[in-house]
Amino acid sequence: MYKEPYHFSLQRFIEPEQFEALKDYVSDLPTPVLLIDVEKIRQKYRELNQSFPMAQIYYAVKANPQDSVVNMLESEGSNFDIASRYELDQMLRLGISPDRLSYGNTIKKPSDIKYFYDHGVRMFVTDSENDLKNISLLAPGSRILFRILTEGTGADWPLSRKFGSHSDVIYYLILQAQQLGLQPYGISFHVGSQQRDIGQWDDAIARCKYLFDAAWEEGIELKMINLGGGFPASYVDPTYGVAEYAAEILRFIEEDFGDNMPQLILEPGRSLVADCGIIVSEIINITRKSKNNLYLWVYLDVGKFGGMIETIDESIKFPIYFDREGMADEIILAGPTCDSMDILYENYKYHMPDTAMPGDKVYIFTTGAYTQSYSSVNFNGFPPLRAEILPKHIRL
Ligand SMILES: *Cc1c(COP(=O)(O)O)cnc(C)c1O
DSSP states (O other): OOOOBOOOOGGGTSOHHHHHHHHHHHTTSOSSEEEEOHHHHHHHHHHHHHHSTTEEEEEEGGGOOOHHHHHHHHHTTOEEEEOSHHHHHHHHHTTOOGGGEEEOOSOOOHHHHHHHHHTTOOEEEEOSHHHHHHHHHHSTTOEEEEEBOOOOTTEEEOOOTTSOBOHHHHHHHHHHHHHTTOEEEEEEOOOOEEEOOTHHHHHHHHHHHHHHHHHHHTTOOOOEEEOOSOOOOOOSSOOOOHHHHHHHHHHHHHHHHTTOOOEEEEOOSHHHHGGGEEEEEEEEEEEOSSTTOSOEEEEESOOGGGTOGGGGGGOSOOOEEEOOOSBEEEEEEEOSSSOTTOEEEEEEEEEEETTOOTTOEEEEESOSSSSGGGOOSSGGGOOOOEEEEOOTTOOO
């Protein structure tokens, strides 16, 4: 079989000097470990803020709930989108004022609504009549954002089918909210995470415009659009940058709303934190399962249950670097647990230099989002993915 030299564009993800410093730093760290560059998250936050100067940012805490990440974003002026009373407890513990919080989860128990209201939260997102009625009883007078359904087309990690309702239902909920003494405040949507088709915002914004107009005819003035998350991070497949996303999205809004610009909210998760984390892992074993198999099986000490759940259906393709030179083997990558689902990539073939050996460290880039917060507690006895903040002299 003809082989090519192993190639990986390391400098797309880290400066070569920084990589040397990183290697030094991790040489005696136990693996797997997630290392987070908080200063880089700060830069990403500022970049997003500059690209959307008129929008308020509500960081989606679930992407990376580390206290130090939340604290830093608070100091930069961020607000927070939270989804459970446990995230609320964390925000309150960190001293974040409830007027900087939005309860963005449409799936909530009455007792959750009461808990949020009792702790001062006054912004709620809904997509159903039962939930709206519960909010009117337990969080009277609150601001309501109505979540519309989007298709999730074009997203590497679509999540929208579960959330939101069609405009016909939402229209009715807006009128009902007014009657129930709530403040029908705006429309929210999420076009799907790692959304690579900017045009998806165009469709959703057009639906917002339709609902703004329909509500206005009934004497209700909606004021806000929540543009959701979905902004990109740098995985194997390149995307446009946040500035390009912003320019296009703002143009869509201007086309529909002209001088009557609504207030805007963003709820970034992935795009703020993914590029700012790296998982350092170790090769446990490399095997060929029969003499004539084309592919090597490579087992890492991190897998689906240890933080890489977004490899389900090979949806998110993390950039994976083997720090050796040699000819490239095509590999199947799997995690360390005794569950046959714990295979990372089988259809999409990653490359590994043929000089790689068990015991080598492996560098998995763009792992700052949806990794540690997703890792299992005790499956096969493996502890959840450990995370550390990188010392300031090493930058991703
Ligand atoms: C998860 C989530 C986000 C963040 O999405 P990203 O694609 O990671 O930016 C934003 N809003 C809501 C309601 C979410 O559930």
